[in-house]
Amino acid sequence: MEKFMEVGATVIQSVRLDEEKDALIILDQTLLPNEKRFLEIKKMEDLWEAIHSLRVRGAPAIGIAAGYGAYLGIKDSAATTFADLYEEFKKVRDYLGSSRPTAVNLFWALDRMEARLKEEADQSVESIKDALKSEAEKIRMEDEQVCEAIGNYALSLLEPGWGILTHCNAGTIATAKYGTALAPIYLGQAEGYDFKVYADETRPLLQGARLTAWELKEAGVDVTLICDNMASIVMKEGRIQAVLVGCDRVAANGDAANKIGTSGVAIMAKHYQIPFYVCAPLSTIDMTCSAGEKIHIELRSEEEITSKWYEKPMAPAGVKAYNPCFDVTDHELITAIITEKGIAYPPYHESLSTMFNK
Template sequence: MSENTVIQSVLLDDENSTLVILDQTLLPNEKLFLRLTSQNQIWEAIYSLRVRGAPAIGIAAGFGAYLGTKESKAETYEALYEDFKKVKEYLASSRPTAVNLFWALDRMETRFKKEEGKTVEEVKKALKEEAENIRKEDETICKTIGENSLSLLKDGMGILTHCNAGTIATAKYGTALAPIYLGKERGINFKVYADETRPLLQGARLTAWELNEAGVDVTLICDNMASIVMKEGKINAVLVGCDRVALNGDTANKIGTSGVAILAKHYGIPFYVHAPLSTIDLKCSTGNDIHIELRPDEEITTKWYEKPMAPEGVKTYNPCFDVTDNSLITAIITEKGIAYPPYNESLPKLFK
């Protein structure tokens, strides 16, 4: 993948106190970078999925926490900390399921506390450094996840992916798409089938777009076509990302992921979850403990249509995520290695 195909979707323009993000809600028709200067704008961007993907959300949260604190007029460490906590609490309310959001904000708070006794300007400088570290580390993490995943794949394989876990969802490379990009750099080519991923069409609008931009062999399919392409022998592995991993290996990912996992199990196809350690929540025992965010009705009934495609006033149920049972997951691929069942034993070992 050439450098000009690698899009950085979250950047800091510190000189202008601005968070620059690629507005993913406008893709594939328009590539627009937004310049966000207020906490309300950053909160809305995370909530409305203008910035999305677990790692990218964490990066945006880190920069958002820094910029919000940078605006503070506090003159003492203690007063600045009170302002920081308000910023953290506000940003944390934007996406209740995304563990990277809380992970990044907690990390920023930890760094803040380490600077106790220093001047206000020194603390602000430290927060900027920490936010930049989150971004740089994510780029390294994604590449390592890609290396580990690539070790399980072979040239020419058919790959099915759901939602978007690519370069625009991270600092660079992506998680589930990292082996695709690394493989292309090395002359290893895959045939990728991208689920459209209703109702927000992240597969159609984002995954198909970025892979096509990078010159990857990608075919777009509707979500309900996954079974037939598996049955026809076109799929050799399923690669997905995730937003949260429980201690027992249950994983929360974009709605529809669990259905793909059930199909893969039926057809004997390996199902690989790509998860940075920051998405693994050892305090969360099982998937039953993961809060599932409900999204607005219009995402199903009107969002993509010139005219409503459902009866006016009809009840809707629009969960943003579902939980894939650990029994359906072949392996969980992280930057620290590949975890296999039983996950309640293998996942904690990754942290040692």
């Protein structure tokens, strides 16, 4: 573990609480890789914007930000009773919850903070506030442990020298530390596995190009950036022995919602008989959601496709654009779902239930 801690990129904390400044400090991921800037967020409106605009992104990091946000949202409340404080909390909860409707970790963290607040109902208002701060910190610390466990389980499925394909960014900057899908890469790096990572650029927001390629290069990992439509040829050429992706929500039957393009990668992996692994903290698994068709898919601005990343528009003026943020990978395409409690194999409605009962 000491070697793992030496990996440069893993020490980046993308979300943390600065008590002296009374602010949430986040790494603005929209500016990477050209600028590494940390934002000081004190207002709920700014946090809502940061989550919605993907300044903070990655399911675990969003959950951590929501936990701290729920605390900061009521920290300076003038309420003198539990009932009044709870009313203020619910407004903060509902407001932050509207920022990203697909990311289950957002609601998981807000629900957890609400449960802790209710547990402290018979305490003083100041004691309740302290309890919420403690709970938010626990969410962050637990995520570090979760990511390390996922990394160890995932690494047990990989062999030294393998080529690994990943999509979007499920690395250290998307979590408290280590990442989910990238955690075994960092663990393997420390143990001399010499992985060759191929990172899909992940259009239209280019999280693979801007974020995954950046953090892996920073850590000294052998990483090659490819366009999304190159995944098939690198698989056909025998460069890929496993696919590792994160996720934003997993349904009870194993269907997994992740960044747009993930389902296409899974279809290609199935064709080329390459194992396709989803790295999912239990907090990302929604056992109340029976199947992927029940998952709400967020639609984002058309300009992300037509003009946002270009000096001049790269599409005809006025052309319609369709920009879903996620797609759902059918459980039949997923080789295994790797959690902090172990590795789940089909049938997922049974194996995932077992994970929650451990």
